[in-house]
Amino acid sequence: MNEKVKKIIEYGARAPHFYPNFPLILFWSQKSGCTSFANCFFQIGLYEIAMQYNPFIHNYEYDIYKSKAGYITKLSRELLKGEKDTLILVRNPYKRAVSSFVSLIAPPGIDNPEWGPIRKFIYNDSTCKKKISFKHFLHYLHANGADADYLNPHYSQQYIQGEEEFVTNYIYLEDFSNEISRIEIKYNLQTIPLDTLTKSWHHQAPKRIHKGIQIHPSAAYISELL
Numbered sequence: 001m002n003e004k005v006k007k008i009i010e011y012g013a014r015a016p017h018f019y020p021n022f023p024l025i026l027f028w029s030q031k032s033g034c035t036s037f038a039n040c041f042f043q044i045g046l047y048e049i050a051m052q053y054n055p056f057i058h059n060y061e062y063d064i065y066k067s068k069a070g071y072i073t074k075l076s077r078e079l080l081k082g083e084k085d086t087l088i089l090v091r092n093p094y095k096r097a098v099s100s101f102v103s104l105i106a107p108p109g110i111d112n113p114e115w116g117p118i119r120k121f122i123y124n125d126s127t128c129k130k131k132i133s134f135k136h137f138l139h140y141l142h143a144n145g146a147d148a149d150y151l152n153p154h155y156s157q158q159y160i161q162g163e164e165e166f167v168t169n170y171i172y173l174e175d176f177s178n179e180i181s182r183i184e185i186k187y188n189l190q191t192i193p194l195d196t197l198t199k200s201w202h203h204q205a206p207k208r209i210h211k212g213i214q215i216h217p218s219a220a221y222i223s224e225l226l
Contacts, residue, residue, distance in 0.1 A: 004162050005076045011160045012153030015066055016086075018075040019044045023187050025078060027088035027163065030154040031099045033173040034058075037089050041065075042192050079166050086166055087183070090158055091173040100155045101137045114152055 001009075008027075009015050017026040017040050028037045038057045041047045050060035065071070078084055091099075106112040118140045120126040144150075146157040171179045177194055184191055 001073075001076050002080055004165065005079050008079070008160055008163055008166060009072060009075065011149065012156055013062075014153065014160070015072065016075060016079075017061075018071070018078060020074070023084060024183075025075070025084050025086045027086060027167055029090075029158040031096050031103065032091035032158055033089050033176060036173075036176060039192065043189055082166075085168055085187075087169045087171055088163065088167045089171045089173060089176075093158065095174075096158065097138065097141075098134070101134050103154055104132075104137075 012029065014027070014029055017028070017037060019040075022040070022044055026037050026040055028034045035057060038061050039047065041050045041057065041060070046060075046065070050057050050065075053060040053064060079086075104112050104114055104118075115132060116126040118132055118137065119128055119130065121140050121143065122132065122136050123130055141151070141155060146155075147159075147161070148156060171183075180192065180194070183189065
C-alpha cells in the first residue's frame, strides 16, 4: 500500500467512508461529528441493517462494514485514482477540545481509565483521585503533542499530515445542515432526516453545562489557559 495513503487510513482508526457506487469518499475524525457522517449508511441503503446490528452505528461501521475483506485495499486504490470527490467533516478546534474533555466524564460509579495517563502526567500517580481541570487536560495534550499517534484519537488533533493531498472539500460541523443540503443537491442524493440521524447517546453538548455554567470554548480562553 502507498505509504501516504496508509498513514491517512490508519491514523487514529479514521478510515474514510467509502462505497463503490457512492460518488464521495468521506473523511472524518472523532469528536467532530463522526456519528453524523457514519450515518452515510442511509445513503447506501444499509442504515436499517446497521441499526438492527446495533443502535450505536459505529459498531456496524467497524465490526462489519470496514472489516470486510478488501475494504482497505479498494479504498486505497480509489484514493490514489483520485476520481471521486472527497469531503472531510471538521469542527471548530476549540469547541472540539471542550467536547474531548467532557467525554472523559463517565457515568456515576465508573472511573474512565483514560484519566490514568493524565493523572500520571499531572500528579505522577495514575491512581490518585485528585481532580483534573480543563487546563490540566490542555497541558497534557500540549506536552504530548496533539498529533501523537499514541493519544486517544478523541483527543488528538483533527488534522492528519498529508491529508490535503487527498481531500478536495471541507464541511464545517457548525453549518452541517446547510452543508449537507448543498451536497445532496449537487450529487443528487437522498434527503437525510437530520433530526434522527445526527443524534447519538454519546454526544457531549448537554454535559458542557453544569449548574448554569457553560465551559467556554473560545480561542482566547484556551490560549489563556496555556
